[in-house]
Amino acid sequence: MSAFDVVAVRKQFPALDEGAAHFDGPGGSQTPQVVADAMARTMTSALANRGQLTAAERRADEIVVGAREAMADLLGTTAQGIVFGRSMTQLTYDVSRTLAKTWSQGDEVIVTRLDHDANVRPWVQAAEAVGATVKWLGFDPDTSELDDLAPLLTDRTRLVAVTAASNLLGTRPDVTSIADQVHEAGALIYVDGVHLTAHAPVDASYADFYACSPYKFFGPHLGVVTASPELLETLHPDKLLPSSDAVPERFEFGTLPYELLAGTTAAVDFLAGLGGTGSTRRERLLSSLELVEEYEDALRNDLESRLAAISGVTLHGHAAQRTPTLLFTVEGHPPAAVAEHLARAGVNAPAGSFYAYEPARHLGLGPAGAVRAGLAPYTDQCDVDRLVAAVESLDGSSDH
Missing domain, CATH: 3.40.640.10 (Type I PLP-dependent aspartate aminotransferase-like (Major domain))
Incomplete structure (x- = not known):
């Protein structure tokens, strides 16, 4: 099995040329040119x-x-x-x-x-x-x-x-x-x-x-x-x-x-074609998605540990098995205001309950929900760095 090449992957997505860091994949991914x-x-x-x-x-x-x-x-x-x-x-x-x-x-x-x-x-x-x-x-x-x-x-x-x-x-x-x-x-x-x-x-x-x-x-x-x-x-x-x-x-x-x-x-x-090997498409899919899972989990672990270290940030959900999806709130900042602040920084990470009505209510988050950051195969370390920096800069913002 070959390595996952995020640089090569990113080149296939024209939308990334607009410059935003996309953490909105759980609501719909960006589209590669071949599609x-x-x-x-x-x-x-x-x-x-x-x-x-x-x-x-x-x-x-x-x-x-x-x-x-x-x-x-x-x-x-x-x-x-x-x-x-x-x-x-x-x-x-x-x-x-x-x-x-x-x-x-x-x-x-x-x-x-x-x-x-x-x-x-x-x-x-x-x-x-x-x-x-x-x-x-x-x-x-x-x-x-x-x-x-x-x-x-x-x-x-x-x-x-x-x-x-x-x-x-x-x-x-x-x-x-x-x-x-x-x-x-x-x-x-x-x-x-x-x-x-x-x-x-x-x-x-x-x-x-x-x-x-x-x-x-x-x-x-x-x-x-x-x-x-x-x-x-x-x-x-x-x-x-x-x-x-x-x-x-x-x-x-x-x-x-x-x-x-x-x-x-x-x-x-x-x-x-995301780096997997095999003689059939099914085999290549399985091996490619294994690479994707390993790559995304590593990025998620980095993002999660860095967000957890920011004063006032609460991460919701700590299941042993997870997708690369983080839900968080920031003390003193409504979720919608956090999402707006991130958007101004060129980071697309929306806030809400995302039609997950029952879990949002079960968590006590209500309709306002929280900010969701979802990683995708085109997410790179620079995207993670931008998200973390934007959240860190909230203390100096006027989003209250």
Whole structure:
């Protein structure tokens, strides 16, 4: 395995030429030139509805098939189980409503206080619509580790929704162990992998459903859910009568956005080229993301120790396993004011609760939330230095 070359990586992102230090990746990463080129090339080529009769039809079909194969390689699943949609939120609503058709009064659904609301509210609302019971799994506010799931599981549990990594705190629960417990109880597990997929190798085969968003890992704005084709065959979403009933097309409404799918394939190929080795794209993805994880963790450790040393700074979340994501507040400075101060210093690190409504409330942060600094493969030591210096300079500012 070769070394991770952040200098070479940064050269691929035109947005970095604007000069800002980007710690806003958890809300959406910057885009490499190859992804933009793939999307532009698709939009300026002849396209039609998928088919095999004309070149335009064949091109559309190849783009869709190629994107399914790329995402399957990234997630360690099968192309026949890759579903595309407008966003992870939209897909989760679609799946929740479809699964709820099989629930009845007295059935139970478990959601967590750690999750982004996109993996909470769709399940809560779907359960309420059919009279199912919602149970809540909490987490330790000091460590940000999930509580024990076992006491909540019963023979009436139908689904557990859990994050693979908190978008607010970075906490990475042991989702494979959780999946074992869920399956032993005879239930399904729906995993929000949006925040994890950009930062570590993923094998989503343990999950019944695993959702992610390409725009968090250098791609365009859309959502992806992967599940086994056998499971998808048992589910029947509401759909137009003449639309395909084949899996996975059964779950995709309207003509797919071909340019976004082309960009997704390009993003996966970009990830596979971040220094990893192997004879297949899957192997290169795994080794590249191992390099990314090692690189980002080292930067996070440096940033975390330096922020912790600044008077008045409180870091929230100390899980043993985390993504390179730090959440902090500064005594005497509202989070929004800190974010504004950082922005003036050319450091993009926003403040808020970032749709993580339950964890922000559980931590006592409320709607104001805190400042979130998320590292990405294009983050370098100079970016970290700039963030630390900007936070240190708050004492002399007038942001109170």
